[in-house]
Amino acid sequence: MDSVVDNVRNSVKYIRSSQYRIEQFDKLVLQAGIDCKHQPSLDVSTRWNSTYLMLESTLPFRKVFETLQKQEPSYTFGPSDKEWEMVLDICQLLKVFCHATNVISGSDYPTSNLYFLEIWSVKVVLDEQEKSSNPTVRIMVTEMKKKFHKYFMESYLTNCVPVILDPRFKMELVELRLKKYFGVGADKHIQEVKEAIMALFLAYGAEIEENIIIQSQEKNGEEAGLVDDALSDFDEHVKLKKAKTKMSCNAT
Known part of the structure; x- marks a missing residue:
């Protein structure tokens, strides 16, 4: 070129x-x-x-x-x-x-859920241009697709997770795309994605549960302290009353 x-x-x-x-x-x-x-x-x-x-x-x-x-x-x-x-x-x-570079480079909006979509757009264009009437373009795209597959295999798992967390797409879009990309061998990769999202869910779940327990204990401790502070004068009143009663009994 x-x-x-x-x-x-x-x-x-x-x-x-x-x-x-x-x-x-x-x-x-x-x-x-x-x-x-x-x-x-x-x-x-x-x-x-x-x-x-x-x-x-x-x-x-x-x-x-x-x-x-x-x-x-x-x-x-x-x-x-x-x-x-x-x-x-x-x-x-x-x-x-x-277009993909501009979208993924955005700083005013979340981008991780867009990676997979933009990468797929690149794949669609490469598939189209592989059938180009221009032999130079066909040769170039064939080489590009080799690199595309290499990077796709390295990144698809990481890029699928944000798509699943996007309520517009969830797992349905991931399954559709992976079936188109891998064909009959897609089930293995789909299962890998499901296991990854489950592992994340369990990890975050355990972390959140631990934080809830800690916060609950701290809250209970704080509330107990507040109650103690609010009743401190009453405690002092009871102590004084008991002391006076005891003195009266001794005097009698």
Whole structure:
């Protein structure tokens, strides 16, 4: 994919290299009747998500780049029709990764119950793109699925637990997804998830029971202390009364 990405990156650099070229590009956009408020963005080559955003931002301007290629002899790295189709395929593939990254990176809402859902979205797109008409994409996705399976096997148990605790999904969604992923061998993995959630339940149950007992003992002790404080003057009164009675008896 490097040559495709490089051609798009050089195209964006070309139109951003001078004020004249920016203005020329804007005129071609108006002539093409393209309604897009943002110009193509330039990526940071070491960050895949910014590369995705760059590729996505150029797609609405495909006709403009094609016109520019015909009018400007110095513009020699315009993507071919085949490469533009490849850009589209790449964006469809990377979009789900970008969305998952944004969702899981959220800081204003719980995210652990979303991991499994986002990972499954990645799986769905990989399955779709594995049937792509583009042989390069098919080869790439085949390799990606190998890594996906490796990480899925390492993390699915941990990621299933929050889904079960989500009242919208519970165990039903987990069973459905694991049956789709593992097929006839799913029962083993489903049982593993059930055992994990039961172990958590028992551990938390024991901890809560212990805390209740401790709190109850502390509460009883506090209440007894409060009662003692409230009756301290009465106790003193009784002691004095007994002492007076005893003195009277001795005097008699």
